Amino acid sequence: MRVLVGLILIAASAPALALHDCKFSAERNLDIDAAGLKDLQLVLGSSDARVEGVAGLKRIEVRGKACASEEGWLKGLTVGQERSGERVTVTTRHEDGAHMGGWGTSYAFIDLQVRLPADLMVDVDAGSGDSNVANVAALHFGSGSGDLSAAHVAGAVSIKVGSGDAIVDDVGSIWVERVGSGDIRATTVRGEAKVGHVGSGDINFSDVHGGVHVESVGSGDLVASRIGGDVEVGSIGSGDVTASDVGGSFIVHSAGSGDLRHHNVTGKVEVPRRHEDD
Numbered sequence: 001m002r003v004l005v006g007l008i009l010i011a012a013s014a015p016a017l018a019l020h021d022c023k024f025s026a027e028r029n030l031d032i033d034a035a036g037l038k039d040l041q042l043v044l045g046s047s048d049a050r051v052e053g054v055a056g057l058k059r060i061e062v063r064g065k066a067c068a069s070e071e072g073w074l075k076g077l078t079v080g081q082e083r084s085g086e087r088v089t090v091t092t093r094h095e096d097g098a099h100m101g102g103w104g105t106s107y108a109f110i111d112l113q114v115r116l117p118a119d120l121m122v123d124v125d126a127g128s129g130d131s132n133v134a135n136v137a138a139l140h141f142g143s144g145s146g147d148l149s150a151a152h153v154a155g156a157v158s159i160k161v162g163s164g165d166a167i168v169d170d171v172g173s174i175w176v177e178r179v180g181s182g183d184i185r186a187t188t189v190r191g192e193a194k195v196g197h198v199g200s201g202d203i204n205f206s207d208v209h210g211g212v213h214v215e216s217v218g219s220g221d222l223v224a225s226r227i228g229g230d231v232e233v234g235s236i237g238s239g240d241v242t243a244s245d246v247g248g249s250f251i252v253h254s255a256g257s258g259d260l261r262h263h264n265v266t267g268k269v270e271v272p273r274r275h276e277d278d
Contacts, residue, residue, distance in 0.1 A: 021067070021069070021107065022065070022067035023067075023068070023069050024067070024068050024069070024070065024071040024073075024074055025065055025066060025067050025068075025074075026065075026066045026074045026077070027063070027064065027065065027066075028062075028064030028065065028066050028077070028078060028079040028110060029061075029062060029063055029064060029079075030060075030061075030062040030064075030079060030081055030090065031059055031060070031061055031062075032059060032060040032062070032081060032083075032088055032090075033058075033059055034057070034058055034059050034060055034116065034117050034120065035058070036086060037060075037083075037086055037087070037088055037120060038086040038087070038120065038121060039086060039087040039088075039120065039121045039122075039123060040060060040087075040088055040089075040090065040114075040116055040120055040121070040122050040123070041087060041088070041089040041090070041122075041123040041124075041125065042089075042090050042091075042112070042114070042122070042123070042124045042125065042126075042131075043089060043090070043091040043092070043125045044092055044112070044124065044125065044126040044127065044129040044131070044146070045092055045094075045126075045127045045128070045129060046109060046127055046128045046129050047092040047109060047110045047111055047112060047126075047129045048109075048111045048112070048129050048130045048131070049111070049112040049113075049114060049124070049126075049129065049130075049131045049132070050112070050113045050114070050131075050132045051112075051114045051115075051116070051122055051124075051131065051132065051133045051134070051136065052114070052115050052116075052133075052134050052135055053115075053116055053117065053118035053119075053120065053134065053135035053136040053137070054115050054116070054117065054118055054135070055117075055118045055135075056117075056118075057115060057116065057117045057118070058117065059117075060088065060090075060114065060115070060116045060117075060120075061114065061115040061116070062079060062081075062090055062112060062113075062114050063112065063113045063114070064079045064092070064110050064111070064112045064113075065110065065111055065112075066078075066108075066109075066110045067107070067108070067109055067110075067111070068107065068108040068109075069105060069106050069107050069108070070106075070108075073108045074108075075095075076094050076095035076108070077092075077093075077094050077108060077109070077110050078092075078093045078094075078095075078110075079091070079092055079093070079110060079112070080093060090112075090114075092110045092112065094108065094110075116136070118135050118136060118137065118154075119137050120136060120137055121136065121137050121138040121139070121140075121155075122136045122137075122138070122139050122140070123139075123140045124139070124140070124141045124142070124143075124148075125142055125143075126141070126142070126143040126144075126146035126148075126164075127143065127144050127145075127146060128143070128144055128145045128146050129143070129146045130146050130147045130148070130149075131143075131146065131147070131148050131149070131150075132149045132150075133148070133149070133150045133151075133153070134150065134151045134152050134153075135151075135152045135153075136153055136154070137153075137154050137155055138153060138154070138155035138156050138157070138172070139153050139156075139157045139158070139171075140157075140158045140159075141157070141158070141159050141160070141161070141166065142159075142160045142161070143160075143161050143162065143164045144161075144162045144163070144164065145162060145163045145164050146161070146164045147164050147165045147166065148161075148164065148165070148166040148167070148168070149166075149167050149168075150166070150167070150168045150169070150171070151168070151169045151170055152169075152170050152171075153168075153170070153171040153172060154172055155171075155172040155173070156171075156172055156173045156174070156175060156191075157171045157172075157173070157174045157175070157186075158174075158175040158176075158177060159174070159175070159176050159177065159179070159184065160176075160177040160178045160179075161178075161179055161180070161182045162179075162180040162181070162182065163180055163181045163182050164182045165182045165183045165184070166182065166183075166184045166185070166186075167185050167186075168184075168185070168186040168187070168189075169186070169187045169188055170187075170188045171186070171188070171189055171190070172189075172190050172191050173189060173190070173191035173192050173193070173194075173210070174186050174189055174192075174193045174194070174205075175194045175195075175196075176193075176194070176195040176196065176198070176203070177196045178196050178197050178198075179195075179197075179198045179199065179201040179203075179220075180199045180200070180201065181199055181200045181201050182201045183201050183202045183203075183204075183220075184201065184202075184203050184204070185203075185204045186204070186205050186206075186208075187205075187206045187207050188206075188207045189205065189207065189208040189209065189210070190209050190210075191209060191210045192208075192210035192211055192212075192213065192229070193205045193208045193210070193211070193212045193213070194212075194213045194214075195212075195213070195214040195215060195217075196215050196216075197215060197216050198214075198216070198217040198218065198220050199218045199219070199220065200218055200219045200220050201220045202220045202221045202222075202223075202239075203217070203220065203221070203222045203223070204222075204223045204224075205223070205224045205225070205227070206223075206224075206225045206226050207225075207226045208224070208226070208227045208228060208229075209228045209229075210228055210229045211227065211228070211229025211230040211231065211232065211248060212224045212227050212229070212230070212231045212232070213230070213232050214232070214233045214234065214236075215234045215235075216234050216235045216236070217233070217235070217236040217237065217239050218236075218237045218238070218239065219237055219238045219239050220239045221239045221240045221241070221242075221258070222236065222239065222240070222241045222242070223241075223242045223243075224241075224242070224243045224244075224246070225242075225243070225244045225245055226244075226245045227243070227245070227246045227247060227248070228247045228248070229247060229248040230246070230248035230249045230250070230251065230267065231243045231246050231248070231249075231250050231251070232249075232250075232251045232252075232253075233251070233252045233253065233255075234253050234254065235253060235254035235255070236252065236254070236255050236256065236258060237256040237257075237258070238256050238257045238258050239258045240258040240259045240260070240261070241255070241258065241259075241260045241261070242261045242262075243261070243262045243263070243265065244262065244263040244264055245263070245264045246262070246264065246265045246266060246267070247266050247267075248266065248267045249265065249266075249267030249268045249269065249270070250262045250265045250267070250268075250269045250270070250271075251268075251269075251270045251271075252270070252271045252272065252275070253272075254272065255271065255272050255274075255275055259275070259278045260275040260278045261278055
C-alpha cells in the first residue's frame with residue numbers, strides 16, 4: 001500500500017499521483033455514457049483512486065496514469081470496463097511481468113482520477129490501494145490494507161476492511177461491517193452508525209444524529225460523542241468504551257477488562273455490574 005500522507009479528506013488533499021515516482025508514463029482513459037446506470041464499481045487492486053461526483057455530469061470520466069520504472073512494463077498496465085445492466089465495472093489490470101506496485105527503483109502501477117454523476121452509487125474493491133471519494137450518492141468500500149477518505153456522501157456508507165483505516169465525514173449513515181486492525185473515524189452522520197465485528201481496531205464516532213449500535217469489539221477502543229440516540233454495545237473484550245453527550249441511553253451488554261466511561265447521558269445507563277464504578 002502506498003500510504004496517503006495524513007489521510008486528509010479529499011477537499012484538502014493533493015492528488016495522489018504527486019506522491020509517486022513516474023519515470024515512464026502513459027494515459028489510460030475511459031469515457032463511459034452514464035445513461036441507465038445506477039452503480040459504478042472500481043476494482044483497484046493496489047491502485048489508488050480519487051473519485052468525485054459532479055452534479056449534472058452525463059458520463060463517467062476515468063483518467064488513469066500508468067507509471068513504471070521500465071518503459072516496457074507500461075504495455076502490461078491497462079484499465080478495462082464491463083457493463084452489466086445498471087452497473088459498470090472499471091478494473092485496473094497488470095499482465096505478468098508488469099511488476100505491479102512497489103517502491104524504490106523498480107515499480108509499476110496505475111492510479112485513477114474519476115469523475116461521475118453525483119447521483120450514482122460507488123462500490124470500491126481495493127486490495128492495498130487507497131481511495132478518496134466525495135460527493136456521491138452512496139458508497140461501499142472493501143479493502144485489505146487500503147485506506148479510505150470519504151466526504152459528502154448523500155446516502156449510506158458501508159465499510160469492510162482488514163488493516164486499512166477510514167476517515168468519513170458528512171454522510172447519510174454508516175455501516176462498518178467488519179474491521180481487523182484498522183481504525184475508523186466518522187463525523188457528521190445524519191442517520192445511524194452501526195458496527196458489526198471489530199478486532200483490534202479503534203472506532204470513533206462523533207456528531208451522529210441517530211444512534212450508535214455495535215455488535216462486538218475485541219481489543220480495540222470505542223469512542224462515541226455527541227450522539228443523538230442510544231449508544232449500545234453487544235460485547236467488548238479488553239478495549240475501552242467512552243460515551244459522552246448522548247441523547248439516548250448508554251447500554252453495554254458484556255465487557256471484559258477494559259473501562260466503560262460515560263458522561264452526560266440523557267437516558268438510562270446499563271453496564272455489567274463489575275463496571276458500574278468505572
